[in-house]
Amino acid sequence: MNGALWYLVAESTRNQWRSRIARLRSPRYSIALLLGLAYFWFLFLRPQHSAPQGPHAGDPGAGFLGVMGTAAPLLIVLYTAWTWLFGGDRTALAFSEAEVSLLFPAPLSRRALIGYKLLKAQLPILVTAVLWVVLMRRSMGSLSPALRVVGLYVMLTTINLHRLAAALVNANALEHGARGARRTLLALFVFAIVFGSMAWALWSAHGAFDGGMDDGMRAVLAALRAPPASVALYPFAAVLAPVFAASISEWWHAMGPAVVLLVLHVWWVLRSDAAFEESAVEASVVLAKRLEALRGRQGGAVALPSSKGVRRSLPLAPVGAPAVAIVWKNLLWLMRSGALRTMLIPAALGVVLLVVLHGKPDILAVMLVALGGATTAALMLFGPMSLRNDLRSDLLHLLLLKTLPLHGHQVVLAQVASGAMPAAAAQYLTALVAVVGIYGTPMAAKWSTSVVIGGVVAAPLLLLGLNGTTFLIHNAMALLFPGWVKLGEHGASGIEAMGQSMMTMMVVVLCLALALLLPAATGAALFFALRGQLFVAVAAAVAGAGVVLGAQCYGLIALLGGAFERVEPQQVG
Amino acid sequence: MIDVRSLTKQYGTFTAVDAISFDVQPGEVLGLVGPNGAGKTTTLRALAGIIAPSAGTVQIAGHDIQKDGVGAKRALAFIPDEPHLFDYLTVEEHLRFIARLYSVADAEERIGPLLGELELLDRRRSLPTELSRGMKQKLAIACGLLHDPQALVLDEPLTGLDPAGMRRMRATIAARARAGVAVILSSHLLTLVEELCTKLFIIRHGRCVAYGTIADIIAAHPEQAGRSLEDVFLSLTGESETESGADARS
Numbered sequence: 001m002n003g004a005l006w007y008l009v010a011e012s013t014r015n016q017w018r019s020r021i022a023r024l025r026s027p028r029y030s031i032a033l034l035l036g037l038a039y040f041w042f043l044f045l046r047p048q049h050s051a052p053q054g055p056h057a058g059d060p061g062a063g064f065l066g067v068m069g070t071a072a073p074l075l076i077v078l079y080t081a082w083t084w085l086f087g088g089d090r091t092a093l094a095f096s097e098a099e100v101s102l103l104f105p106a107p108l109s110r111r112a113l114i115g116y117k118l119l120k121a122q123l124p125i126l127v128t129a130v131l132w133v134v135l136m137r138r139s140m141g142s143l144s145p146a147l148r149v150v151g152l153y154v155m156l157t158t159i160n161l162h163r164l165a166a167a168l169v170n171a172n173a174l175e176h177g178a179r180g181a182r183r184t185l186l187a188l189f190v191f192a193i194v195f196g197s198m199a200w201a202l203w204s205a206h207g208a209f210d211g212g213m214d215d216g217m218r219a220v221l222a223a224l225r226a227p228p229a230s231v232a233l234y235p236f237a238a239v240l241a242p243v244f245a246a247s248i249s250e251w252w253h254a255m256g257p258a259v260v261l262l263v264l265h266v267w268w269v270l271r272s273d274a275a276f277e278e279s280a281v282e283a284s285v286v287l288a289k290r291l292e293a294l295r296g297r298q299g300g301a302v303a304l305p306s307s308k309g310v311r312r313s314l315p316l317a318p319v320g321a322p323a324v325a326i327v328w329k330n331l332l333w334l335m336r337s338g339a340l341r342t343m344l345i346p347a348a349l350g351v352v353l354l355v356v357l358h359g360k361p362d363i364l365a366v367m368l369v370a371l372g373g374a375t376t377a378a379l380m381l382f383g384p385m386s387l388r389n390d391l392r393s394d395l396l397h398l399l400l401l402k403t404l405p406l407h408g409h410q411v412v413l414a415q416v417a418s419g420a421m422p423a424a425a426a427q428y429l430t431a432l433v434a435v436v437g438i439y440g441t442p443m444a445a446k447w448s449t450s451v452v453i454g455g456v457v458a459a460p461l462l463l464l465g466l467n468g469t470t471f472l473i474h475n476a477m478a479l480l481f482p483g484w485v486k487l488g489e490h491g492a493s494g495i496e497a498m499g500q501s502m503m504t505m506m507v508v509v510l511c512l513a514l515a516l517l518l519p520a521a522t523g524a525a526l527f528f529a530l531r532g533q534l535f536v537a538v539a540a541a542v543a544g545a546g547v548v549l550g551a552q553c554y555g556l557i558a559l560l561g562g563a564f565e566r567v568e569p570q571q572v573g
Numbered sequence: 574m575i576d577v578r579s580l581t582k583q584y585g586t587f588t589a590v591d592a593i594s595f596d597v598q599p600g601e602v603l604g605l606v607g608p609n610g611a612g613k614t615t616t617l618r619a620l621a622g623i624i625a626p627s628a629g630t631v632q633i634a635g636h637d638i639q640k641d642g643v644g645a646k647r648a649l650a651f652i653p654d655e656p657h658l659f660d661y662l663t664v665e666e667h668l669r670f671i672a673r674l675y676s677v678a679d680a681e682e683r684i685g686p687l688l689g690e691l692e693l694l695d696r697r698r699s700l701p702t703e704l705s706r707g708m709k710q711k712l713a714i715a716c717g718l719l720h721d722p723q724a725l726v727l728d729e730p731l732t733g734l735d736p737a738g739m740r741r742m743r744a745t746i747a748a749r750a751r752a753g754v755a756v757i758l759s760s761h762l763l764t765l766v767e768e769l770c771t772k773l774f775i776i777r778h779g780r781c782v783a784y785g786t787i788a789d790i791i792a793a794h795p796e797q798a799g800r801s802l803e804d805v806f807l808s809l810t811g812e813s814e815t816e817s818g819a820d821a822r823s
Binding site: 313316317318319320322324325328329332333336337397398399400402403404405406407565566568569570 | 584618621622623624625642643644646647649651653655657659661662663666669670671672673674675676677678679680681
């Protein structure tokens with residue numbers, strides 16, 4: 001690769017770390033780092049006084065590793081299938097504005113550009129691998145952490161390479177219509193075989209569920225470990241095998257195929273040079289126009305995205321609470337980015353289950369409970385990671401935001417509400433479908449009608465409080481630590497950003513746990529005090545917890561409003 | 574209308590703006606000029622409430638920007654050199670958004686003529702990504718003018734505009750001033766400043782170098798009499814020495 005590109009990666013990395021360290025001179029950042037390290041040590045690194053182990057406890061992680069070694073390839077199958085069949089992660093091919101402006105017109109081959117992109121991802125991937133091993137070290141057996149890091153690094157790099165290769169092929173398919181689409185036919189064929197073999201395994205094991213869930217799961221794992229599924233899943237399992245190896249010999253044995261796959265991917269991506277060049281020729285025309293427009297500071301509409309969907313809008317009265325305008329703007333983002341549609345899928349799925357499983361109340365009840373629970377948990381924890389229609393996007397427009405005639409707390413409240421309200425509504429809708437579906441099944445017979453009605457009536461307050469808290473945490477992180485949070489409509493993505501996402505999730509979980517202490521205590525106290533009338537007790541407990549959560553949120557929003565009024569453009573970057 | 578007293582902004586030990594004072598009355602257009610890094614943008618951002626002054630006060634229409642920021646901002650429009658627009662709002666929706674924030678009850682009646690004035694009428698359903706740089710700048714200007722501000726602060730307002738757009742923009746600024754709006758205009762285009770501004774504030778290294786009408790400035794610096802505004806500017810900011818030094822070397 002070109003020496004200038006090595007220089008760029010090395011100097012950028014060095015300066016990035018230098019500025020991160022310099023940022024620690026600010027008390028806010030240094031205190032946060034110390035608290036974060038203490039939390040990290042307490043959870044993952046502090047010495048544990050384990051109980052004496054029995055004869056079967058020689059390697060406490062062995063069982064976990066065995067199950068994960070079989071189940072984890074399925075996740076990779078799903079990820080790669082999504083990448084191939086639905087266009088996948090479009091950021092895989094993304095270059096920054098500076099890179100586009102400086103590197104694309106430079107006399108560099110496309111191969112050099114791809115090599116640069118790969119090189120730049122290596123350090124973040126290594127950091128992610130180390131972080132992952134530290135986080136999972138208590139459940140990952142006795143293999144040396146260093147070997148585990150190497151295994152994880154090989155796996156993550158291979159997945160990253162695969163993602164890039166898929167993006168290159170998909171880019172060609174998009175650019176060249178039917179001719180390009182033929183190039184993805186092979187991928188479709190491969191995934192048809194993989195999913196077919198998985199379906200065969202599940203079908204052959206489904207009878208075992210008559211003996212209970214444990215028997216069923218054991219049968220599924222056994223079927224996945226036997227042909228034809230084991231053959232179809234071999235490449236996916238081979239990439240993961242070093243990560244889940246239980247001993248050094250197993251690790252060495254697994255590394256061979258994993259490294260071969262890695263090398264094949266490197267060869268594949270670099271060989272894609274010609275295809276990338278083909279699509280880059282057309283992209284460079286658009287780029288040249290854009291650069292020309294920038295240089296000349298003048299018109300010429302370039303890189304026009306589709307305005308499909310813009311016709312649908314929401315009404316907004318010109319007079320009324322001004323902060324509502326921010327919520328309105330952010331709801332339009334939800335509509336036009338397709339996020340709103342995605343949020344409604346679980347409720348729609350619930351309705352489909354109601355129809356399809358009508359007459360099978362046992363299965364229906366289990367499925368609906370799983371759907372409702374998974375939707376609530378996923379939207380609560382992961383929703384705010386992707387629904388970024390709040391300060392995380394708008395801080396990039398700080399110049400505009402700060403000139404608006406609004407108090408800081410009004411801006412923060414509107415931004416938090418923009419994410420929390422739709423998320424809570426989607427959860428409530430799904431829960432409502434689940435409750436309606438479960439009502440009348442044997443599972444519901446165990447529940448008191450009073451409890452269900454009390455919960456349904458008071459749940460909106462609780463869901464609003466819970467979602468308000470999680471969105472508030474994310475907004476607070478962006479506002480207080482803009483140097484540590486990726487701002488913009490799309491958060492940090494890709495394999496190389498997994499470490500950052502994991503750290504964010506840890507902070508959110510900790511803050512959420514702390515924020516729930518008082519509301520949970522209030523809810524419990526109300527339930528205990530009113531337990532004579534079950535309906536009232538449940539409604540009061542749920543609503544009380546929601547009100548306390550809401551009050552906490554509002555107090556924090558008032559504080560963050562002050563922080564918003566003090567934040568200056570150079571702090572945001 | 575705009576009253577600035579001893580405005581100071583420090584970043585650590587660096588003083589970006591050092592105790593400057595000026596005022597702009599209704600109908601006046603103040604040209605804020607100075608070399609790159611002189612403190613113009615910092616001054617404008619402090620006026621718009623984007624950054625907090627380290628010392629001194631800024632009053633907009635009688636409202637202290639620090640004590641009553643909302644009141645001050647309601648009377649003000651700040652148009653930065655780089656338009657900040659939301660990718661998911663159309664041209665028309667940007668104006669509706671602004672209308673709600675500033676409680677413009679007759680927004681629907683105003684939006685059409687304003688878009689017509691800025692030649693954006695046929696792009697009212699377009700997203701910012703579908704607009705050229707100049708059109709985006711026009712939209713940012715439309716957003717600033719929709720609520721009929723009493724004070725208008727413009728940072729390089731002609732950036733990205735074509736010649737016809739520049740002429741229309743000059744007319745728009747002049748018309749607003751005639752209607753009684755207090756205008757502050759920062760630009761490196763000294764011909765624009767000379768054409769539109771009723772007085773000048775020349776800033777260098779964060780300090781006031783000259784302030785007043787051109788006649789006032791010449792009176793304070795008689796050696797500048799008869800020279801062009803460009804020469805006066807270069808001389809007062811010390812830029813002419815740099816240039817003549819470079820000429821001598823070449």
